[in-house]
Amino acid sequence: MLIHLSSWPEIDARLNAGQPLSRTVVVPIGSNEQHGPTGLLGTDWLCPEIIAHAAEQADETLTVAPTFNIGMAQHHLAFAGTISLRPSTFMAAITDWVSSLSRHGFERIYFLNGHGGNVATIEATFSEIYAEWSFVEEQPPFVLKLRNWWDLPGVHGLCSSIFPTGHGSHATPSEIAVTQAAYPDRIKTADYSPRIAPNGPIRDALDYRARFPDGRIGSDPAQASPEKGQRIIDAAVPALLKDVADFAGEVRP
Amino acid sequence: MLIHLSSWPEIDARLNAGQPLSRTVVVPIGSNEQHGPTGLLGTDWLCPEIIAHAAEQADETLTVAPTFNIGMAQHHLAFAGTISLRPSTFMAAITDWVSSLSRHGFERIYFLNGHGGNVATIEATFSEIYAEWSFVEEQPPFVLKLRNWWDLPGVHGLCSSIFPTGHGSHATPSEIAVTQAAYPDRIKTADYSPRIAPNGPIRDALDYRARFPDGRIGSDPAQASPEKGQRIIDAAVPALLKDVADFAGEVRP
């Protein structure tokens, strides 16, 4: 069930359905930021959306929230089209999503993340949210979990086997392949060099652009294809369903 | 051009294209909130997205940002599936979108809004953003504009003529018709009564639910149909293009 294409009575019924996943919700979360010379700016929020929606197609008892499409992309701001929240803003927004979803009775909130640069702030936010309860000796009525889609069991290994060289860490062929599978009419090509982009530390936006002139880090995205993307999606869907089910079934200590 | 389905070099080229709309961007903005017994929870962000994307189809020189899909829906929180930002969070997030888009050279930022409940906070945010400049006698490098889609020239009149009674102000047949045109396989029906919902003041969430038990205000959404929705979209598209062009062409005093 996709929340945004459902009515409130449908969500209400779901929450009270007494199924294993009834009170668990998946939030696709990512970023809108440059993805090298050929990648879509939306790559990092499209990937978790594509995988979560495919999982919901496979198992309708999965509840999927709207996509949280703008994250922490400070270091990409020197490339046109990037939109970033400051970490403090990102934290406030995630907090409000959690407050809203918890209000309705969702007890397990699972963030399926598509952007490595989001991880630190999302984890900091979980602590910020929990702190309100920890300072007063209470347990929150919800449990939060963050999972990067590439860390779903089996997915990372598959990506490595498909792209043994030039996978890199930004504008990777695997993430670009996933978007190609879903948006085949938006595939872009470009001459770029070197074939495999350099690596290095990530700092402010101008520093980033100087180190990584076309935006890629360590990657050769031309290896991507829609077929490869579909293979990744096909592996990610059951892994996500299993991971969410495990999370929903965890007994709180 | 849809930013999220473009690469950064494409946006870069657009910004430097020297066309009338090159440095203007449209941000569809709405809310994810209950829309009565039959409306989609995503109605308020889907409508401006549907209209903006249709306009981009009609005139590719229009640049459209990703959709800002969660807004200020505090009063709807007693209905499952609603997700709301606090006004202070909403303000911070809009501010960061503006900072990001301005960073790239967008000089006119046009928010196409789909939720009446967003208006006050968006306007307050504009003042918050401008204040930074006004306190120090500087002019910001951008101009901001808010337009509700139903206030586009000609659209409100059309809606009134299609739905002379029972239009109301929440879960209106016009907004539901727009989503039906775009998502015909998600049309929902329900028995509800009274046929036309009551009116009243809007306050906190429990007060709202007590006054408006199924979520509607003053509306009879069963009058919606995909065909009526398409008529509204067809009227909104040229009105939006004209309105954005006028905004882009405004000379700053």
Place this chain on the structure above:
Amino acid sequence: MLIHLSSWPEIDARLNAGQPLSRTVVVPIGSNEQHGPTGLLGTDWLCPEIIAHAAEQADETLTVAPTFNIGMAQHHLAFAGTISLRPSTFMAAITDWVSSLSRHGFERIYFLNGHGGNVATIEATFSEIYAEWSFVEEQPPFVLKLRNWWDLPGVHGLCSSIFPTGHGSHATPSEIAVTQAAYPDRIKTADYSPRIAPNGPIRDALDYRARFPDGRIGSDPAQASPEKGQRIIDAAVPALLKDVADFAGEVRP
């Protein structure tokens, strides 16, 4: 009863008096900002104060708080003497007023507003305040209401009939007349042109000053007189008393 000219035991007794208005309080709220070549900088907080104090003279069971005299006047900052809060500051301050008044048992808090530019932020603040309760399924112990003095029943019509042309929307003859009635020794005159000021959009402070060089929007304030001001006050007083009584008497759903 004016709170600031009362002792705490008097307010305590009022709160426990069991009268219809005992637990309702009126907060005059406005702004200190330029009002054209002849208007007082205090116009927007003086008008609601004048009307509220006159109403309290007419019916001592009305409880009136001190005047909240600085509001959201970002767009007027290019004119000397304007003092503005950022919207975020304004929100925090209103929140603390509400927390304080609610602490004592005031259950209905009625803001009588004198500045159109305050409306968006005040409404956003109400949502911010309510959100704390809406996120946790509780009803706040108070109800908030915003009323612009010119929107009191009958007042707008009267102003239109007295000033059929050149009323405009800033530095209006009606608001200036109200201050003239109360401060007849502070009436100022000036040669200004055009007689009726231009209209246009409101943005940042330098933009405002460029569009509206003497500060007026659409108005011809020289039409004001103390007599006309007194007529407006005389109409507003009973309208306010009735409006507050209706608000105090509303049954919560």
Place this chain on the structure above:
Amino acid sequence: MLIHLSSWPEIDARLNAGQPLSRTVVVPIGSNEQHGPTGLLGTDWLCPEIIAHAAEQADETLTVAPTFNIGMAQHHLAFAGTISLRPSTFMAAITDWVSSLSRHGFERIYFLNGHGGNVATIEATFSEIYAEWSFVEEQPPFVLKLRNWWDLPGVHGLCSSIFPTGHGSHATPSEIAVTQAAYPDRIKTADYSPRIAPNGPIRDALDYRARFPDGRIGSDPAQASPEKGQRIIDAAVPALLKDVADFAGEVRP
């Protein structure tokens, strides 16, 4: 010149008048809080307003801002009618007043304070404001000064001589006398005991009420009279004018 009863061209002219006080402004600042069984809730903002307005009557070259009437009164919240800002809100609001006044060219901003409980937060705010400049090796374009009216040269000694016993530190006969001089028709009486109230530490609101049941600290306010209040005002006015002139004339190092 009282800003709120002036037009913007008048303030503009004042700023450019080249007089010793042209670019100095006095902000009366206080609190609305319980003042014992007989004191007015507005005492702490009325006193600096009364003295500043009297000084402006004596020397029209003094520029006086509207009164900042709500301050930090957390500890008085257990008494009806008290309105308090949290320190963080108070800081934000003072900051915006300073930003606004500085924007117009006021280079010396003098806060004439009427509430001891405001002192810590006002001083912290000055540091908060200065920090923005100190972190980047710049000097702010304004200088800030805080003066309690009872600390004006000669005033404290006069108060001590008029009220050798039972002056105390809250709901003092001197502050109540000042309001009696200005509002003789609002003089209140009450039987209270002990004649001189106890002393003790100031903490949260319930602790305060338990220690000081009628609100007074160390004072016997029944000693106040309008005549005594007038003597205090008469001493404070020249002291204020001198103190402001000294401040305006200070050479920055």
Place this chain on the structure above:
Amino acid sequence: MLIHLSSWPEIDARLNAGQPLSRTVVVPIGSNEQHGPTGLLGTDWLCPEIIAHAAEQADETLTVAPTFNIGMAQHHLAFAGTISLRPSTFMAAITDWVSSLSRHGFERIYFLNGHGGNVATIEATFSEIYAEWSFVEEQPPFVLKLRNWWDLPGVHGLCSSIFPTGHGSHATPSEIAVTQAAYPDRIKTADYSPRIAPNGPIRDALDYRARFPDGRIGSDPAQASPEKGQRIIDAAVPALLKDVADFAGEVRP
């Protein structure tokens, strides 16, 4: 008991020990800032740490928290090595320390302060913390107290008698002597003039440096010696133990 050199079971046992001081904790708090040509940058946090640790040596039932070593030193920022929190940050941090210590059951939290410039912000913070409770008619589960080490009974008099001239208010011989007693191998000398530094108001950092070129205010720190410092410590230790015991034994009203 020093918290940072204890294990959690030891602190747990202390809290439940039922001794007079079991639920009282001392927090040494200061600042890292310039202390003239010879003083250590850490002087203001070292002094309360030295005294509190010596007191814990004398009476192990005293519980001492880690030292809060960075405070409000905005005005010293023009001198290398100074580290300052903005007052708003300082307030947030103190609040979290209090929340943490209160969570464990500490009911009396005693801040032993080493920096006059901290006082305003610490007091404002206490009000900010209390406000949360005062707005809702509840009493906090803790009591907060601020004591400057030089205000401990007997200490100020001793310092005055040891340094009858040139004590001053910043980089005083007494505070420097205390650090000399504890860090005799870090004693520094310098030629400075005038022998006794000037006095004056404290404002922003550049203003401060212009008024007080070597950082001292009113002091002649060369009078310090380790022996004098030890005398001060020896006087401060029993005074602190007595003061904390009195605070712990206070009955809440």
Place this chain on the structure above:
Amino acid sequence: MLIHLSSWPEIDARLNAGQPLSRTVVVPIGSNEQHGPTGLLGTDWLCPEIIAHAAEQADETLTVAPTFNIGMAQHHLAFAGTISLRPSTFMAAITDWVSSLSRHGFERIYFLNGHGGNVATIEATFSEIYAEWSFVEEQPPFVLKLRNWWDLPGVHGLCSSIFPTGHGSHATPSEIAVTQAAYPDRIKTADYSPRIAPNGPIRDALDYRARFPDGRIGSDPAQASPEKGQRIIDAAVPALLKDVADFAGEVRP
């Protein structure tokens, strides 16, 4: 050079010494939190302090700031003695440290971290700080680096070789050994079981205590000894000096 035991002229001279490390500063940063049945509450801030101070002993051209001793320990709050900042507070405080150090001319700020739970928030803070510059196309005048002491080259391998089993991730024998080397008179023992603590996810404080009843995660800290701790320190010191030198010598792109 330890900043807190230096005078401001000494730091000033250092900044202008023109040595390779003159404008680089090391900030030991950690947390005060439970470390199992035998570990010191200060372990996580003592370890980086011990290593950084030992490095400064070895090479006096290293500049070391005071220790940032309270970090993000929300999940440990159910154990007495833990003191935690909320992530938002931690971010504000780190920001102010950076602003202060940068103000004096430190261009490379190296955080030597002792607490894994700090990492997410510190990284988020770096982005928050950089964002101010990235939004406006400027490069900050400083570069920030985070290094956990156990990630210094060679250190992790050494720890693994000393403690091949039962190292775990909280209250590890390696960190406890480091504190034992520095504070041999504070070594504590306890009977605990199981010998090697369980592993699991980290969430709110009550969840943590339920999963890890004595506070340890995966560790057997009884393996620690002062001698082993000294070996770790001896390995960490040159690794730190090399790592800082590399950082100081990095050419900005």
